[in-house]
Amino acid sequence: MNIHSILNIFYGDSMIAEADIDVKSDKYNQILDAAIKVFAQNGFHNSTVSQIAKEAGVADGTIYLYFKNKDDILKEFFKYKTKLIFEGFRGEVEKAGNAVDKLRNLIHRHLGEFQNDINMAITFQSESRQCRRNGIQIDDITKMYLDIVGEIVEQGQMEGTIRKNMYASLVKRFILGAVDEVIHTWVHAGGRYDLLTMADPLVDLYLRGIGSARFVAEKNDTE
Amino acid sequence: MNIHSILNIFYGDSMIAEADIDVKSDKYNQILDAAIKVFAQNGFHNSTVSQIAKEAGVADGTIYLYFKNKDDILKEFFKYKTKLIFEGFRGEVEKAGNAVDKLRNLIHRHLGEFQNDINMAITFQSESRQCRRNGIQIDDITKMYLDIVGEIVEQGQMEGTIRKNMYASLVKRFILGAVDEVIHTWVHAGGRYDLLTMADPLVDLYLRGIGSARFVAEKNDTE
Amino acid sequence: MNIHSILNIFYGDSMIAEADIDVKSDKYNQILDAAIKVFAQNGFHNSTVSQIAKEAGVADGTIYLYFKNKDDILKEFFKYKTKLIFEGFRGEVEKAGNAVDKLRNLIHRHLGEFQNDINMAITFQSESRQCRRNGIQIDDITKMYLDIVGEIVEQGQMEGTIRKNMYASLVKRFILGAVDEVIHTWVHAGGRYDLLTMADPLVDLYLRGIGSARFVAEKNDTE
Amino acid sequence: MNIHSILNIFYGDSMIAEADIDVKSDKYNQILDAAIKVFAQNGFHNSTVSQIAKEAGVADGTIYLYFKNKDDILKEFFKYKTKLIFEGFRGEVEKAGNAVDKLRNLIHRHLGEFQNDINMAITFQSESRQCRRNGIQIDDITKMYLDIVGEIVEQGQMEGTIRKNMYASLVKRFILGAVDEVIHTWVHAGGRYDLLTMADPLVDLYLRGIGSARFVAEKNDTE
DNA sequence: CATGAATGAGCGTTCATTCAT
């Protein structure tokens, strides 16, 4: 009698069923992790299913019990794995009260998560721009991220900490692009330094820009 | 009868050969342009040499008279074509006197060049992150770009228009990342709006950030 | 509760076991019927063991408790199922006294049995010509059939209703081929008409041929 | 200067073009012949593309320059090769005047062609019943054959040599089925006897049936 | 007996590259 059976006695099947909705099997994650590692090393197109199978410690055919085809592995990476991470961002944001703290939390978490799993970071960086094949999944993730940022900016504008009269969409891209580039550079350097130290200076750049006080003051006069 | 034929009559092939040292032959460019177009449509890995040959109006084998192999076409794209464009950036920068104008010119030109050749833009966006295979070429380009930005920032700091005490490398990535993301979004939208209108607002964001005057002022006090 | 269960109560398994020597178990037939159905739909080579298992309502592995391998299912079909049917032909033939009635009975039963089980008919038609793999089984069946026909013809010749001086083997093929083609056409039409109505006209063709009375008479003069 | 160039001078391109419409390239026939041979030995499904390539003396990839895929080879066999043969039947039929001679010519030619190319015969016999995949091609051939037979029967009925009041479609199947079975038996025996000797006795069976004169006469009285 | 997850050999197909013309 295992833990599941015991739980069944107390809670019945329905509870277990609910819990299982999003929990993938061990092999699924085993293969997915192996794939991300292999993709990180060789790029998606230069990776073979056999390499993934070997890395995962399963037979080639086993891959196809858990994924429709090679493309599907990448799709699932974006649909399931990175989506999971990006959804965690929202939770982190909600921990903070004001917009500036929310932005700071978001960037901290963003850099932290990517630093935690460099294979994920590499694969995300390398393959997310190949949007032709991956379909709508990446857009979803990007949109979710941009939405979080958008809400933060709006809140900040109401709080008076973020200035108004900016192209909303441009601001969001501006923030995403900068953090993305910072991660890209870190990945490119082999992850050999602490990515998290970039968080505060980056947020500082978002808020104050690179212009000097004098320069900014002048500009602000005309606003 | 074109100018080359005429010149041949007077000078013979040898002279032309000398002149060709850095100027690539017609067919070289013909094939490279075709390749970029095909890459833009299908991505590098989903493009075949035959497709490129057909698009260029040459036989498959002809490709191999001008390029070592398929990978080499992409390498040459980064080494020759985009490098050419990025070198143009430097000229544009030099036209301006102060750092702020230089930055503005750079961003204008950057967006302008990519808007001018959407196939180049798509291919650059899609394939430049696949650095594993392309070797050192892209790094060169990125480095050159970052160097230009670095020089501008330094000059601005001396001129007093750009604030000091920032991580130099972070600032450069910050600028590159934001413009890159803006281009990416434009490409993703199918190039259906005027990319150049993004230039001034973008430069504004670089210089002033998104923080309100009040917020920036407070921060500046502590600087 | 079926008859087997009742018998079990009185006699126990041992008696059943004896009786089962030639009677195949329920699951054996269950799987075989499912296989024939799947083969009829997809053809042998385009059918998978999994499809058969699903159709039979058993696990994939269970198939291998009753059959050596996939090929063996087809072999057993020819060895057991169709053989059973073809042996029934002999009984039908023996019900009649003279050769002509025997032939008529045979053709009636032949068409009737195939009409009764269109999956069997389709599979028999489609796969029986692939003799390379199925080995000797089909030959056995064909031989048995030809033997029956041969005996009828001999009897008819003795009775004076079937003419002599014909190639015995050719006559047998002639009869088999025609009925086979009639079934094939019916199968090809999706079994949408009553196959049995073809029996009498077919027997008529066997006996009288297609030549007119005048033509036949002339020929008979020279015999 | 080859024969084609010379002909061009006299006849121009149009004539060559016309002649080329149905003439397939050497390699096409080389591969098709090899495929039929391999199919004849192993059956379509148990043959590999590599086997065909080796038999044809070309590389695996070369197959795909002339055929869309493995299935297409079989399709082309039915569309091009056997169609060619079956169209030859019509020519043979037209050489004769009366229906009986036409039928005799048809059967002679039919047996002759199959005897000439046993690989074709085997493949045709084995694969033509697998109509699911091959699509409409085989039906076309069968229909063409049945049409020829149908015309002959009609003509014979008008000439008074073939009796009336028979199911037209049944008669046609009856003839096709019998000759097909005769070929099948010959193929099955490894083609070790002269198939052509079966032609006359077979036609005799078509016309007079197997009933004795007495039997036939009795029947004819009631007609 | 029954299961079905796991296996891995084997095949169809693609396509970068070569080379005889």
Added chain:
DNA sequence: GATGAATGAACGCTCATTCAT
């Protein structure tokens, strides 16, 4: 230089078969 037919290595994927439970 230019061609494009031919090549064959390599890969994604299937599915008959096994075996631990």
